[in-house]
Amino acid sequence: MELPFAEPYKMKMVESIRKSSRKEREEWIKTARYNLFNLKSEQVFIDLITDSGTGAMSDKQWSEMMLGDESYAGASSYYKLKNAIKEILGFDYFLPTHQGRAAENVLFSTMIEAGDIVPGNSHFDTTKGHIEFRNATAVDCTISEAFDTTVEHPFKGNIDLEKLEYVLKSHPVERIPLIIVTVTCNSSGGQPVSMQNLREVYSLAKKYVVPVFFDSARFAENAYFIKMREPGYATKSIREIVAEMFSYSDGMTMSSKKDAIVNMGGFIGFREETLWKKAQTFNIMFEGFITYGGMSGRDMNALAQGLYEGTEFDYLDSRIKQVAYLGQQLRSYDIPVQMPFGGHAIFVDAKRFLPKIPKEQFPAQTLAVELYLEGGVRGVEIGALLADRDPVTRENRYPKLELLRLAIPRRVYTNNHMNYVAVALGNVYERRNKIHGGVKIINEAPIMRHFTIELERI
Numbered sequence: 001m002e003l004p005f006a007e008p009y010k011m012k013m014v015e016s017i018r019k020s021s022r023k024e025r026e027e028w029i030k031t032a033r034y035n036l037f038n039l040k041s042e043q044v045f046i047d048l049i050t051d052s053g054t055g056a057m058s059d060k061q062w063s064e065m066m067l068g069d070e071s072y073a074g075a076s077s078y079y080k081l082k083n084a085i086k087e088i089l090g091f092d093y094f095l096p097t098h099q100g101r102a103a104e105n106v107l108f109s110t111m112i113e114a115g116d117i118v119p120g121n122s123h124f125d126t127t128k129g130h131i132e133f134r135n136a137t138a139v140d141c142t143i144s145e146a147f148d149t150t151v152e153h154p155f156k157g158n159i160d161l162e163k164l165e166y167v168l169k170s171h172p173v174e175r176i177p178l179i180i181v182t183v184t185c186n187s188s189g190g191q192p193v194s195m196q197n198l199r200e201v202y203s204l205a206k207k208y209v210v211p212v213f214f215d216s217a218r219f220a221e222n223a224y225f226i227k228m229r230e231p232g233y234a235t236k237s238i239r240e241i242v243a244e245m246f247s248y249s250d251g252m253t254m255s256s257k258k259d260a261i262v263n264m265g266g267f268i269g270f271r272e273e274t275l276w277k278k279a280q281t282f283n284i285m286f287e288g289f290i291t292y293g294g295m296s297g298r299d300m301n302a303l304a305q306g307l308y309e310g311t312e313f314d315y316l317d318s319r320i321k322q323v324a325y326l327g328q329q330l331r332s333y334d335i336p337v338q339m340p341f342g343g344h345a346i347f348v349d350a351k352r353f354l355p356k357i358p359k360e361q362f363p364a365q366t367l368a369v370e371l372y373l374e375g376g377v378r379g380v381e382i383g384a385l386l387a388d389r390d391p392v393t394r395e396n397r398y399p400k401l402e403l404l405r406l407a408i409p410r411r412v413y414t415n416n417h418m419n420y421v422a423v424a425l426g427n428v429y430e431r432r433n434k435i436h437g438g439v440k441i442i443n444e445a446p447i448m449r450h451f452t453i454e455l456e457r458i
């Protein structure tokens with residue numbers, strides 16, 4: 001018999017979490033204005049709101065924290081991180097930032113101007129937010145298979161080369177400062193991009209002389225999928241695959257809170273010295289001096305160590321199989337989920353789960369609220385609330401997919417927790433026909449509204 005997967009680590013410290021009653025949760029979610037971001041963490045039993053910054057660091061990472069060099073300039077921690085980035089990702093130049101969106105802020109301040117066009121694959125919300133904040137436009141060129149949750153495609157994060165070429169052809173090259181390839185693609189369901197697609201996008205970009213940057217938050221999970229699914233890569237190591245992936249890019253932004261398994265941190269990698277130098281000014285303005293940029297020395301040390309741990313096959317294998325385990329449990333209740341399962345999360349198709357809730361009543365948010373009420377499990381809406389309003393017409397944007405994302409923190413929960421989540425959502429599925437009203441907006445911010453939005457139950 002083939003041996004089942006098991007985590008390549010054991011636990012040395014635990015943190016208590018508390019169950020609550022349905023009555024308590026009804027009160028808490030009402031006070032939180034039906035926005036799960038407003039809940040206190042102690043009001044949540046299993047927290048799947050994000051896999052970002054919520055992972056458990058290893059004993060080696062904690063030891064690295066003690067070795068952090070807190071010198072303002074030229075700290076040894078900076079050089080440790082610089083070496084790890086060079087060794088694993090291949091970039092000679094980098095700037096530390098406090099998290100991924102800060103990397104976007106610094107890079108886009110350097111590269112994007114009003115009126116620019118930035119093609120990519122389902123840009124993440126902060127990425128899109130930073131583009132639109134500069135009065136530029138993000139154009140989604142993801143393959144259409146990504147928008148049908150029932151289609152089994154191994155690389156649903158892929159960019160449609162025809163769509164991309166159309167964008168590149170129809171605008172002057174000076175208006176396209178960069179192409180952003182998100183690996184894996186969070187907004188379309190944690191779906192990977194194939195090596196072939198990365199190679200082809202890069203070669204198309206070279207033809208039009210446009211730089212390619214990777215939004216790399218989950219680059220290691222993407223490499224795992226390439227190894228498991230793409231012909232020719234089964235015998236290559238994760239690090240070899242990662243090195244090839246980044247050879248098809250001119251730079252990268254990184255939210256280290258995901259695949260580098262730290263609680264805070266980010267950076268920008270550059271192939272080219274000139275752009276790195278240009279970006280330094282913005283890094284100093286927004287983040288800090290170029291050798292710490294928003295991170296303490298101890299954080300850079302833990303991050304460097306995390307880059308090595310996050311690219312180990314056994315770790316990735318158990319991590320991604322745990323995500324798939326939750327997916328299989330949900331499927332056993334016939335719950336509609338994005339197929340195939342993503343790298344960091346299971347995405348529940350809320351339109352198919354709650355077909356009677358109209359899109360104007362935000363089915364994915366409604367489902368998130370119902371799951372919380374059922375079992376104290378916190379997921380997050382990836383749907384119309386997140387998609388925000390059109391910056392020009394101010395109308396709600398209704399994306400093709402209305403998803404409830406159940407993101408699994410790294411090295412944190414056991415499969416018993418996954419079973420609990422599956423039963424809780426299974427119970428909601430069983431009573432889905434009794435859920436009649438969704439939610440309506442009573443207060444929202446002009447941009448990135450989903451974090452602070454206030455809602456009412458219909």
Ligand SMILES: Cc1ncc(COP(=O)(O)O)c(C=O)c1O
Nearest residue numbers: 052099100101124126186217255
């Ligand atoms: C693909 C992607 N890019 C960028 C970010 C932003 O990173 P951060 O949360 O560190 O600012 C995220 C965060 O979830 C993400 O998933």
